[in-house]
Amino acid sequence: MTSEGSPVGRRVVLGMVGLGAVGVVVGARVQSGVNRAVGPVGSRVSGLIPAAGGFRFYSVVDSVKRVEPADYRLTVGGLVDRPRTFRFADLQALPQTRMTDDFHCVTGWTVSDVAWAGVALPDLLNVVGVRPGAKGVRFTSFDGAYTETLTLEQARRRDVIVATSMLGGPVSHEHGGPVRMYVAPMYGYKSTKWLGGIDLVDRVKPGYWEVRGYDVDAWIGRSNGYTS
Amino acid sequence: MIRFTRAVRSVHHMTAVLLLVCLATAAVLYVPALSETVGRRHLFRMIHIVAGFGLPVPALLGWASRAFRDDLRRLNRFSPADWGWLRGRDRRATVGGRGIHPVGKFNAGQKLNAAFVAGAILVMLGTGTILTFPHPWPDMYRTGATFVHDWLTLAIFVVFLGHLWYALRDSGAPSGMFLGHVTREWAARHHPAWLDEMEGSARSRTVSTRNFGAPGEPADPSGNTEEGKDDLSPRRS
Numbered sequence: 001m002t003s004e005g006s007p008v009g010r011r012v013v014l015g016m017v018g019l020g021a022v023g024v025v026v027g028a029r030v031q032s033g034v035n036r037a038v039g040p041v042g043s044r045v046s047g048l049i050p051a052a053g054g055f056r057f058y059s060v061v062d063s064v065k066r067v068e069p070a071d072y073r074l075t076v077g078g079l080v081d082r083p084r085t086f087r088f089a090d091l092q093a094l095p096q097t098r099m100t101d102d103f104h105c106v107t108g109w110t111v112s113d114v115a116w117a118g119v120a121l122p123d124l125l126n127v128v129g130v131r132p133g134a135k136g137v138r139f140t141s142f143d144g145a146y147t148e149t150l151t152l153e154q155a156r157r158r159d160v161i162v163a164t165s166m167l168g169g170p171v172s173h174e175h176g177g178p179v180r181m182y183v184a185p186m187y188g189y190k191s192t193k194w195l196g197g198i199d200l201v202d203r204v205k206p207g208y209w210e211v212r213g214y215d216v217d218a219w220i221g222r223s224n225g226y227t228s
Numbered sequence: 229m230i231r232f233t234r235a236v237r238s239v240h241h242m243t244a245v246l247l248l249v250c251l252a253t254a255a256v257l258y259v260p261a262l263s264e265t266v267g268r269r270h271l272f273r274m275i276h277i278v279a280g281f282g283l284p285v286p287a288l289l290g291w292a293s294r295a296f297r298d299d300l301r302r303l304n305r306f307s308p309a310d311w312g313w314l315r316g317r318d319r320r321a322t323v324g325g326r327g328i329h330p331v332g333k334f335n336a337g338q339k340l341n342a343a344f345v346a347g348a349i350l351v352m353l354g355t356g357t358i359l360t361f362p363h364p365w366p367d368m369y370r371t372g373a374t375f376v377h378d379w380l381t382l383a384i385f386v387v388f389l390g391h392l393w394y395a396l397r398d399s400g401a402p403s404g405m406f407l408g409h410v411t412r413e414w415a416a417r418h419h420p421a422w423l424d425e426m427e428g429s430a431r432s433r434t435v436s437t438r439n440f441g442a443p444g445e446p447a448d449p450s451g452n453t454e455e456g457k458d459d460l461s462p463r464r465s
Contacts, residue, residue, distance in 0.1 A: 005310070009303050012347055017354075019351075020355065027371060028368045028372050058269050059264065060267065060270055064267070107374065108373065174264055226366070
């Protein structure tokens, strides 16, 4: 056959591939526009369609039991002078630190201007007293699977917070409440949700996602292949 | 009459299963309510990635089949009649049980759907590769890949529902895809030019062994293209 009509199918395929490539290049800018338009954090649209901006909810286990603030316990131990269990009210009684910053996920989504409040980790460490020989701080989640670690130096930053509040209210169960970590200078996987335990340890052990390939030092823009 | 060979149907079914696995795991990874209740993120992520990278495999294997390549060629080409069908408001109209548009083996909607699926698989494969192996890519491209992967997922879901709607509202179409054959009446109603082509080629084979050009023999309208008709019109007159 000499002529069978125009190859529209091929054009559609090539056009889509071209549009896809353009989308990858300009998508970051378009998405931030979409976020501004429809996605003030917690809005109904972004709760239904993550593409409309806002947080995405990641959990590594099948289900996490709900814990009310009244029943909450945070166990702090390991290489410390005074191991201790903190109730929710105990955390609220400690000096409070507030900060507002962007939340960056290593997979590429970002939520702007999230307000956090709670106890700065160095303040909590001062309460229990760090013993010589401690090199790192290990976080465990009461989801039963998730772990994370920071070096002691990283853990003493003022922008590392044991958060009891986010977005102007309590930390919801979905966001890892009633108490979660917020490690401002690092990607979200360092900010352990459903925080159950903090232990001072003599070496930094890779956490849940880190044994699955992510960098242990997760500085935003300077890890996991990011250079900007 | 035979509509799709076993090889073509296998490519369709394997692609369909992989796409369904991708959509189901995507929902678990992506819809907040499901992410919370189902969890197990690492497991579903691995299933999603394996099924996603597997999506183009059935079509590549299908290339070994002549029937599959022939169907691809038909899906690729748009005849002027296809544009008329797309524009027409009378796409499903029939006269005497026969569709009024000279639709070949595939109508223009099926051609566009196939092209969309092929393009979508390639784009999802590209952006999915960036998301699966993010290390070599700058920040901006990862966010861009997330953007494209997310929104194209919604488009694929809508087109997938449309595909199901058109396939299932018509009792003859699933038979073609699941059993391989359709009735002559169904072909006359939905793909008259294809029916003519099949019967024409069958007839011309038998005719050539006996005699040809017998008086009163109806013209042999093969193909659904305008060119095909033009070729035939001198003989017809």
